[in-house]
Amino acid sequence: MLRYAAPAALLMQASPALAQDPHSGHEGHAPPQQAQPVDPHAEHAAPAQPAMDHSAHTMGGMTGLLGAYPMGRDASGTSWQPDVSTHGGVHAQSGDWMLMGHLTLNGVYSWQDGPRGDEKAFAAGMVMGAARRDFSQGTLNLRAMLSPDPFMGANGYPLLFAAGESANGVDPLIDRQHPHDLFMELSASYSHRLDANSSVFVYGGLPGAPAFGPPAFMHRMAAMDSPEAPITHHWFDSTHITFGVLTAGYVRDNWKIEASQFRGREPDQDRYDIETGELDSTSLRLSWNPTENWALQASWADVESPEALHPDEDEERWSASGIYTRRVGEEGWWSTTLAFSNKERSDGVSLDAWLVEAALHPNDRWTFFARGEAIETDELGAHHGPVESVSRISLGAIRDFRINENTVFGVGALMQQHFASSALEPSYDGDPQGAMAFVRLKIG
Numbered sequence: 001m002l003r004y005a006a007p008a009a010l011l012m013q014a015s016p017a018l019a020q021d022p023h024s025g026h027e028g029h030a031p032p033q034q035a036q037p038v039d040p041h042a043e044h045a046a047p048a049q050p051a052m053d054h055s056a057h058t059m060g061g062m063t064g065l066l067g068a069y070p071m072g073r074d075a076s077g078t079s080w081q082p083d084v085s086t087h088g089g090v091h092a093q094s095g096d097w098m099l100m101g102h103l104t105l106n107g108v109y110s111w112q113d114g115p116r117g118d119e120k121a122f123a124a125g126m127v128m129g130a131a132r133r134d135f136s137q138g139t140l141n142l143r144a145m146l147s148p149d150p151f152m153g154a155n156g157y158p159l160l161f162a163a164g165e166s167a168n169g170v171d172p173l174i175d176r177q178h179p180h181d182l183f184m185e186l187s188a189s190y191s192h193r194l195d196a197n198s199s200v201f202v203y204g205g206l207p208g209a210p211a212f213g214p215p216a217f218m219h220r221m222a223a224m225d226s227p228e229a230p231i232t233h234h235w236f237d238s239t240h241i242t243f244g245v246l247t248a249g250y251v252r253d254n255w256k257i258e259a260s261q262f263r264g265r266e267p268d269q270d271r272y273d274i275e276t277g278e279l280d281s282t283s284l285r286l287s288w289n290p291t292e293n294w295a296l297q298a299s300w301a302d303v304e305s306p307e308a309l310h311p312d313e314d315e316e317r318w319s320a321s322g323i324y325t326r327r328v329g330e331e332g333w334w335s336t337t338l339a340f341s342n343k344e345r346s347d348g349v350s351l352d353a354w355l356v357e358a359a360l361h362p363n364d365r366w367t368f369f370a371r372g373e374a375i376e377t378d379e380l381g382a383h384h385g386p387v388e389s390v391s392r393i394s395l396g397a398i399r400d401f402r403i404n405e406n407t408v409f410g411v412g413a414l415m416q417q418h419f420a421s422s423a424l425e426p427s428y429d430g431d432p433q434g435a436m437a438f439v440r441l442k443i444g
Contacts, residue, residue: 062098062134065141066191067199067251073289076219076240077209078189078201078247078258082325083292085221086333089128089444090406098132102444104218105148108227110157112416114432116175118158123148124227125440126184126218138192145186149179150271160418160434161390163379164234165307169269172309172383177229181271183207184241191251198252206274207267208245210260211285212301214321214339216240221325221335222357225367225398226414227438231390232373235341235353236319239283239301241267243275256287264304264314280304295323310384314346332362349387351376368397369414380424388421398440410440 065074075081089100105125112118130143149156154167159177166172187205194200209216213236217223223230230236242262249258264281285299303315321339328334336358344350352375359369374391378384396414403409416434425431 062132063139065132065139065189066201066249066256068193068196069251069254069289070292073295075215077185077187077205077216078203078211078249078256079209079213079215079219079285080256080287080289080295080297081215081219081221081323082295082335083289084327084333085325085335088442089130096133098134100130100132100444101128103127103442104224105441106227106438107440108157108436108438110159110228110434110436112158112160112175112432112434114160114429116428117160117432117434118175120152120157122152122157124152124157128185138190141189143185143187143189145184146182147180147184150182152179154179154269154271158434159229159231160416160428160432161231161375161377161380161392162229162233163377164238165266166269166309169308172379174379174383177233179271181207181241181267183274185209186274198250201249201251201258203245203247203249205242205245206276207241207243208247208262209240210242210245210262210281210283210301211247211249211258212239212260212283212299212317213237213285213319213341214295214297214323214337220323220337220357221333222323222337222359222369223371225359225361225412226357226369226371226394226396227412227436227440228371228394228414228416230355230357230371230373231375231392232339232341232353232355235317235343235351235375236321236339236355238266238306239303243267244277244279246279254289257285258287259284264306265308266306268308293324293326295325297321312346315343317341317343328360328362331364332360334358334360347384349378349384351378351387364402365400366397367400370395381427386423388424390421390424391419393417396436398438400440400442406443408440408442410442411438412440413437 070083072085073080073083089102092099109121126147128145132141156176156178162177163174165178187208189203191199191201216237244263247260260283261279263277281303283301287297298320301317305311319341323337325335339355341353355373357371361367372393378387394416398410398412400408400410414436418432420428
């Protein structure tokens with residue numbers, strides 16, 4: 001249990017953000033005022049650096065993609081984040097279509113200590129484009145997201161305690177984070193308004209993200225400034241690139257219920273292709289934004305044969321999470337994520353994961369971020385051997401320099417401390433450390 005003391009301490013540090021601040025203008029418990037459906041012929045001028053107020057979230061009267069709520073609520077796939085979240089991107093109007101583009105590119109040097117560590121320089125990030133068209137009773141959105149990850153090589157980058165997927169289709173990647181596929185999302189969604197407060201929607205992707213868990217880590221405000229992937233990735237996020245997903249849902253005020261049918265197999269070692277297969281897996285998610293500062297979700301998934309190296313094993317997953325985001329001063333924000341997930345394999349092994357992360361953006365120059373996480377895993381010793389408990393904390397910061405209205409260049413670094421189980425300590429030579437230095441280019 002002492003191995004979890006560090007993440008618990010980090011959670012205690014983050015807990016003040018979960019308390020309501022009576023002096024904040026964004027803390028009311030009443031639902032935010034609903035935006036009116038957009039006139040598809042109206043001008044949609046978006047600020048280059050979005051402010052954290054309702055006028056910015058509705059962006060000239062535009063509602064969210066799936067219902068009559070502020071645009072800031074939309075996150076990856078069909079997931080929700082707090083309404084006061086910022087929405088980056090360069091926007092343009094082309095006839096009846098609203099176009100948006102965004103690029104984040106990180107150049108990273110990772111150093112991981114100990115006999116199982118390594119070091120490597122690599123590039124990671126994403127480029128995203130979207131096209132939205134509003135109709136009298138509905139909204140159509142097309143989205144594409146690509147990643148430079150495949151160019152880092154098949155074996156990804158060194159990251160102690162990370163495990164999952166394979167570089168060659170034969171051997172598992174251990175103490176390394178796998179690269180994501182070139183095509184992270186190619187999706188379309190359509191929502192249809194039933195009345196002023198409710199709507200139904202459908203979403204499909206090849207690839208796309210089914211209705212499970214919180215937003216993927218690279219889209220969470222508490223995590224998006226850190227270049228490291230969480231070691232909890234394969235509990236919460238591994239389905240965010242699913243080659244075949246179809247989701248249907250219902251939105252009522254600040255509630256959303258949705259179900260997905262999707263292909264359970266994780267992407268294979270070929271990171272450049274589009275894969276197909278039977279939609280053999282199912283997920284359900286209930287989301288609730290009780291105030292503009294909170295986003296809560298609980299979800300379940302029955303995942304068929306997720307691992308290519310163990311095709312006979314299925315997984316049942318549960319997750320619950322809360323995201324809290326609030327305004328700080330005139331330009332800043334604070335965001336915290338707390339999440340839990342369990343996956344139970346068909347061989348009877350049950351594995352838990354805990355995550356807490358936080359980020360503070362006090363002004364347009366600095367962002368400070370932290371993460372604590374703990375997992376139960378049987379992949380770090382003998383593959384599918386004894387279950388071990390490990391944990392990790394990381395602390396970092398990035399300093400941004402504005403180049404022009406839409407472009408920012410940043411320089412950052414982070415430190416990691418790992419806590420191995422007693423059985424794993426000899427192979428890791430104790431509790432190893434790690435670090436990353438990085439530069440970042442953001443457009444939008």
